Amino acid sequence: MSHHIVEFQDVHFSYPDGTIALNGLSFKIFHGESVGIVGANGAGKSTLLMHMNGYLHPASGRIHVGDFQLDSRTCQEIRKKVGLVFQNPDDQLFMPTVYEDVAFGPLNLGVSPELVKESVDQALATVGCTALKDKPPHHLSSGQKSAVAIAAVIAMHPDILVMDEPASNLDPKSRRKLINLLKCFEHTKIIASHDLDLILDVCRRCILIREGRVAADGPTKELLSDKALLEENNLELPLSMQKCGA
Amino acid sequence: MSHHIVEFQDVHFSYPDGTIALNGLSFKIFHGESVGIVGANGAGKSTLLMHMNGYLHPASGRIHVGDFQLDSRTCQEIRKKVGLVFQNPDDQLFMPTVYEDVAFGPLNLGVSPELVKESVDQALATVGCTALKDKPPHHLSSGQKSAVAIAAVIAMHPDILVMDEPASNLDPKSRRKLINLLKCFEHTKIIASHDLDLILDVCRRCILIREGRVAADGPTKELLSDKALLEENNLELPLSMQKCGA
C-alpha cells in the first residue's frame, strides 16, 4: 500500500469550450491530513475536486487515489473511498426525504437494510439531525441542509471527505458548528473555500491554486500569513489575522 | 417631506403556509444612513428586504418609503426609489450583453435613449466595468457579475440601495473590492448579510433581527462587539475582532 492517499501528477484539463481549467497540477496528500484548497474565483478549485472522484477525467497526467489509478474502470471503486460534499446542498439532496437521501449511498453499495438503517441513524446523529429524518429537504433551513448533505456522505464511510465551499450562506453560528464538526472528523479532509478563516481553523495544510496550477503548498498558518503571496492570488489575510497587526 | 426615508411600523407577515416571517417589526432609517441587517438563518432578513420595495405586502402594519405609504398603488413608485440587488447576480442579469442589461431598467422607466446611454455609462464607470460593456453576462467572473448587477440597479438612480448577501461566493479580493465600492456610495444603503466583517466595514448602524422582530438596533461597532447578544442570536463576533482579544 502506498502511504499517500491522493496524488495528482501533472494533470491537465480543459472544458469543451476551450477554457483551460487545470494546467499541470501536481500534489500529494497523505493519510489523515486536512488540506485546504484556496485560490481566486476561477482558479480551478471546483474542477480539481471534480477530478478527485472521477467525474472529470484528466486530458493528460495521472491521478492516484489509494491503490488505484483513476480511469473509467476504477472510478466506481474510487468513489467509494472519496465522499464529495457539494457546494450547494440542494444539488446533493435529491431524494424526497432526509432519511431516504442519507440511505441512498449505502443502499447502492449493496449494504443490507438493517445495516443501512444503522449507518443512516449514526450519520444523522453525528451531524445532529436525527429529528429531521422524515422531512423533505426543501423544508429545511440552509444550515440543516448542509448538515444533512454531510451526513449523506459520511453514511458511506468514505476514507476521504472532500468539500466545496461548505460554509457559504450559513449564519456565523451554524458556520461555527460546522467547523467544530469538521474538526472532530478523523477522515482525511480536503476543503476548497474562500473562507480563509475556516481553512485556518480546520486545515493544517493549505494548497494555493492559480490558473490551474499549484502556486504554493505548505502549512496553513505560514501560507495564509504571507501577505504578498496572498495579494498576488486575489486573496487577503484571513480576517481574524487582519486587525491584530494593525 | 419627512426626514426619515424608510419606516416600518409594527409590520407583520406570514407566508401562506403559516410560517411567521415578520412579527411586529418596527424601525426607521434616515436619509444617507448605511444600515446592516443581521440575524440567524431564517430570522426574516430576506423577507424584510422583499417588503422594502413592495414585492411582498405586510399583513398588518405600515411601511413608508420616502413620501409614500406602501400599497399596491404606490409600489411602482417605490420601486423607482429602492434598488434591490439580489444575492445571486445570475438571477438578475438576463439580457444578452452587459450594456443592455444595465439599460433595461432605465428604458422601462421611459427615459430617453440619450439619457439612458448616459446613465448606463455612468453606472458602469462607477463600478469600474466600462470595459465589459459588450460582453455577455455569462462570460463574466463572479466578482464582475456582482459589480454589473449593482450597476444595473444604480443606473435607475434609486435613492436607496438594498442588498441581500452581496459578497457570497466572492474570493477575498473581489469581496474587498466590493466593500470599497460600497463604501464610496453616497446612497442610503441597507445590506443584509451574514458576513459581519463586511457589515462592520460598510455600515455605521446595524439592526439585529430575531424571529421577525428587531432584537437590537444601534451603532454597528457597539452591537457587533456585544458577545452575549450575538451568541443569543446565532451570531458571533466578527472574525476580525475575534482573535485580537485573545
Add this chain to the structure above:
Amino acid sequence: MTFDEKYFDVGRLDRLSYQSTCVHQLDPRAKVVATVLFLFTVISFPKYEVGGLIPFFLFPVLLMTMGEIPFLFVVKKVLFVSPFAIFIGIFNPLLDTGTVAVIAGMPISAGWISFVSIILKFSLTISAAILLVATTSFPGVCHALRQLGFPSLFTSQLLFLYRYLFVLMEEAMRIIRARDMRAFGTRGTGIKVFVRLIGILFLRTVDRAERVYYAMLSRGFQGDMPSLRKSRIAMTDMAFMATMITFLVVFRFFPVTEEVGRFTQELFR
C-alpha cells in the same frame, strides 16, 4: 395569480401533506385506488344526474375534517382552478332549452340541470385530486404508483421532478422578481425578455441536472433507484377500502337523496 402566489400555493399544499393524521397514515396505495374508484363512480353518473351526486360530498368533507385540511383552502382551489369545464358547460343551458321540471312555478331547462351536474362533478373530482395529494404527499403517491405497476423509470423521474420543483420554482421566482423589479408595469415583460429568462433558467437547469447526476454517482448510483419503503397493507387500510367500496356502491345504485327526501315528506305529511 402572480408567480409568488402560485409558488406559495404549491408550498402550502405540500406542507399540509406532511401532517400525521389518521388519514395521512393510511397506505398510499389504498388512497390512490380509492380515489380512482371514487372518480369513476362520480363520472359514471348520467348527464342529467344531480341528486345522486350530492351524497358523494361526504367523502371530501370526511377527508378534510379527519385529515385536518383547511376547508377554505380546498374551496379556493376548486373555485380558481381550470375554468375549462365551466366554460364548456355553460353552453348547455343555452343550447338545451327543453323544460323538464317546474319548481316553485319556475320552469327548469334540461341544460341547466346538466350544467349543475357538470359543476357538481367538477367540484367532486377536483377536490378528490387535491385531497389525494394533501393527505398522501407527493412521494407517497409516486411510491404507490410504482407499487401498482407503473414503470420505475417513470416514477423515479417523477420523484426527481417533485424534489426539484421547489428548488427551480424558487430560482424562477427570484428571476421573475428581478425582472419585475426593473420592469415597471408591462414594458419589460414582453416575449423577448421572457424567452431569455426561460433560456437562462434552462441552462441553469441543465447544469444543475449535471451536478445532481454527479452527486448521485458519488453515492454509488448505477442506474437503479433503491427504495427502503416497504409498506405493508394494514387492517385499517383494508377496512378503509371495504367501507369506501360499500359506500360507493350504495351511493351509486341506491337513490339516497330521493329516499331521504321522500322519507322526510312522509314524516311531515
Add this chain to the structure above:
Amino acid sequence: MHMADALLSPAVGATFWAGTIAVSGYASKKLKEQIDDKLIPLMGVLGAFIFAAQMINFTIPGTGSSGHLGGGMILAIILGPYAAFLVMASVLTVQALFFADGGLLALGCNIWNLGFYPCFLVYPLIYKPLVGGGKNPGRILVVSLLSAVVALQLGAFSVVIATLLSGKSELPFGAFVLLMQPIHLAIGIVEGFVTAGVINYVRSTRSEILESSAATISLGPAVSLKKVLITFAVLAAITGGALSWFASTHPDGLEWSIERVTGKDELPGQEQGIAPLLKGIQEKTAFLPDYGFKQAGKASKKGEPPPAWPGIEGGTSASGIIGAVIVLGMIVLIGMGIRAVRRRQNEQ
C-alpha cells in the same frame, strides 16, 4: 386547454388512459434499452423546469394579455420523443395533483393531447425532418412555429372529440371546433416563438447541449422546407374549407360562435377574456325562465289545471330537492361535528 374530469364519460376517460399508459410503457421500454443513467435526473430536473417555466407569465405583444409556456416541443427537441413524452406526462401529473388542473381521470386525456401529439407525431414527422442540421436560426423559427401550431391544433381537436364523445356538453361539433381551433392557433404561434427563441438561445450560448442531446442522434435527410410548407398550406385550406362547410350546416351554432370568437382575442383562462363572456351568456340565458314561464302559462290556458308545486314530475323532483338539502345538511353537520371533536382533543 386542460380537459376536465367533469366533461368526460368513464369510457372516454378510460380509453385515453389506456392509450397514455400504453405509450408510457412503450417509451419507458425504449428508454431502458438505450438508457444512459444520466437521463433520469435530467428528465426530472427538466420536468421541474417546465413546471416552473409554465408559472411565468409574459405579455403578448399587441393584446396586453398574458401567455405562458406549454413546453412539449422544447422537451421533444432536447430529449427526443420517448423521454419528452414521459417528462410531459410527469409535468401534467404534478399539475393535476398540485393545481388540480383538469383532474385525475382527464389526466390520461391531457397527457395524450399535450404529450403524444408533439412528441410522437409532430416531432418525428415535422420538426425533425424539416429542421435540417438545426443550425439556421431562421429555419428553426419557421419549423418551430409550424410544429407548435400543428401540435396545438391536434391537441385542441382531440379535446373537442373527447368532449363530444363523452356527451356531457351540448356544444355542436362545428361550433366547438370554431371555438377551440382559432384560440389554439394563437397559443400555438406564441408557443412556436418561445420554443424557437429558447432553442436558438441555447444553440448560440451552449450548443453542446443540443448536440449531445438524445434527440439529434441519427438525423434523417433534410426535407425541403418549401415543399412541406406548400403542402401544409394546401392541407390547411382544404381542412379549413371542410370545417367551415361542416360548421355552416349548423348555422345557428356558427352564428353565435363567430360572434364570440371575434369578440375575444385573448386566450382562455384569462380573467379579462372570460368575465365579459360570462356576462354576455348570463344576459342571453336571462330570458330562459321568462320564456319557460310563458310556455307554462300557455299550457294552463288549455284548461288543464296549472301544475301545482312541486311541479310536473311531482314526487320525484320534490323529494329530490328536499333530499338534496337534507343530505347536504347532514354532510355539513358531520364535518362540523368531527372538527369540533378534533378541536376539543387538541385543546386537551
